[in-house]
Amino acid sequence: MTSSQPLVCIFFKLPPSHRPCSRIYEIAWNVLLPQLNRIDEAFIAVQATRPSSEAKKIWAEARRTASEKMFNLQDIPFSSNNTAYYFLQFLDALHSGSDNSEPYQSFLSAAGDAIVRAGTAQKVMVEFREEIRIVVGRITNILSNDGRDVSSFVTESSQSLLELATGVEECNAILEEHREEFKMVQRQSSDEKSNPPSEEEIRVVQEKWRAFEGITDPDAYRWQALRREMRGPEDSGEPVTTSYNSTSPTMPTYNPKNRRIPLWKKFFYRTISYILLEKLC
Template sequence: MVAIVFCMGPMELRPGPHLIWRLVELHPRHNHALRVITETFLSSIPSQFMNSSQPIVCVFFKLPPSHHPILRIYEIAWNIFLPQLNRIHEAFEVALASHPSTEAKKIWSEARENASKNMSKLQEISFACHETAFSFLRFLDALHNGRDNSDSYHSFRDSASKVVWRSGIAQEGMLEFREDMRIVIGRITTILSNDDRDISSFMTESGQSLLELATGVEECNAVLEEYREEFKEVQQQSSNVNNSSPSEEEFRMVQQKWQVFKEISGPNAYRWQTLKREMRAPRAPKGRDKLTRRSNSSTSPTKPAGSVKSRRIPFWKKFFYRSISCGPLEKYC
């Protein structure tokens, strides 16, 4: 793979509004596509910038994976898993009011606790991503300054391997979560329906929620598989620069992208602890829910914890958060 980064403005890759870039990954055989993309992009650049515009070819370093998969996993957990657990809980509470059962309550409590533990497996992927970015930046710094990079390189490789491994563990955890919920609902249904008692409402609500949970698990595991493949590609990073010494511009560009990846995968970037706590405990009564929503109306739980500060994020960070395909390159990427 060869990464082409088109720059418009001063050649020095310094964070700031003067820098506009596009990234395209192509197989070497796609020479014609590369020529078309280059010509299309350059034709869109105002003439006053043409003298200072030239592409940066990233031939040595691996760029960080997209942050979109981990964000999508977080959204699935908040927008599908938690709401469906709460939906089942509400139906269970209604059924329990007319059919009390200590055994059923214990089973449901244990099910929510196990669901919370499975969310921890998703959270650990984010931690491993942050560790990988930290190690890669150490490796990059050692290489750039001519120091021995063997320790930082092996640390980076180990961290990337950990992401691949933890993603596989999380996939197994999601399947376990889906199966546990199916078994638990079956057991509770059997207990509550003793003596031919009517629990049709609970069966309807829980059945629909199980379908939603199964769909969420399938999507989550597909996203995790995508992430595994991206990190397997990152693991191919070489530590030997003899055959393809990176330029100063490549060093700076790659450093900036990995720094942003490190920030968006940090331990405080997402509200995993809050999610796990709500997974374990039943949702608050509706009256208290309204008060909570009113007091937290400026913060959405499905967004990273720092998203409410987005207005204070510097321009260059916002720029690097964006998807790489836009403008005249969209139809070619």
Template sequence: MTSSQPLLPPRHQSICRVHEISWSVLLLQLNRLNEAFEAAQATHPSPEAKKIWSEARRSAAKKMRNLQDVAYVDYNTANDFLDFLKALQTGRGNPGAYETLIDSARQAVNETDIAQEALLKFREDLRIVAGKITTLMSDDCKDMTSFQIESSQSMLELATAIEECNALLEEHREELKEVQQQSLDENDNLPSEEEFQMVQEKWLAFEEASGPQAYKWLLLQHKMAGPDDSDEPVITSDNPRNPTRRTNLSKSRRISFWRKFFRRISSCLPN
């Protein structure tokens, strides 16, 4: 093969890992905080504290929508890349497909930024709420030592997990930016049929890995929100949606499409 390497999709394992951490750590620690709160409520009932905690759980659940949105825009970006690739392969020269692809990639980068911020707020909001509950329920010299210990330990676990999630999202964001920064030069030589096939297979796999059956963000939101939302139907799979398209494309420096197209992995094709 040539010394340059194909532009492949972002590694879907990054979002898979974020999804796994959200279930195995974020939800687990939220439930741990809930158990500690319920234990404190059993001996020191406080309607006001209960209201604060219920609102905090619902707020935490809503922040998972931002992670869900990353999967949605990944799916759309993969779909748009495949449409663009098909237009190139058939020689139809579809500038609209190119613009749609770049716009999808830009939205994917933006949604990843938003998801990173949402995770930081997830942790900070719970820390503030835990402090409010401790203060509120300690007003009458009530012993809140157990709740304080549990909440402190949970905050440490959340901090570590969210740091890992944001590192994964940052890696994902940088890979998406490579797609966003493509430029289309009609003078570039098109790749061979074999190269087209290899790239298409990789993006098809990424599309499937980002599809409606890949994650369970909605079910996670339901579980995080707690029993107050138990009368709502439980949805166990996500359906991708098409975010509103924006016509203003990023003015960031473009990189020649075919120069970057052959870039990302080695030994993709036989010598």
């Protein structure tokens, strides 16, 4: 009995790996957030006896800014999901024999948008790393000038800065991989006459892009919860201890059989995407 050979796609491009979307999400929860919290705990400890309102204000602003930068990481699954949506529109138009020029251009624009957003996220992650480093230095100077023993804060924050730098480096390497994969996807042709796809190829490619669309769906991730944790407690003086783990509800989840997305959310995502794509064109 001969085993079936894997299908070779001669016309359609397969979707990029979904790994970048899930991995940067894991890095944000497993590396960036815990290290911010570690600095926060060290800061609270050194503030215990003689609080500095100036240092506290600087650190609170740094956490707020860090929280806002997570929007740029959130853009990665969002733009990936949009690309999948428009690719499937293009595939359906081509398969039905209708005019595919408009869905094809929408797909190319969405893929281009994903590339741009990944590049922006890379720059923002470098800014994130540098801003935290600068803020830690400022806080250290303020506290040491007031005669406090900041040795424990320096030790803890220095280690956290190293961990943050490593996390950012990995994140940016993944984003670069993501950009290259989308550049390959952008090479998709709209003229199937030279290499007409078979029905089997259409079916397989459609299944893979639908799976990619589901895995990258905005509802599969809890970015809002991450941003809230990044901001930290408001004037509570208590350290944040939330972290990501494999059994946490923050873990991205997707079940294609039970997927239910409210129509208003679909309309909202597509409307925002359309507006952004129009600006890029």
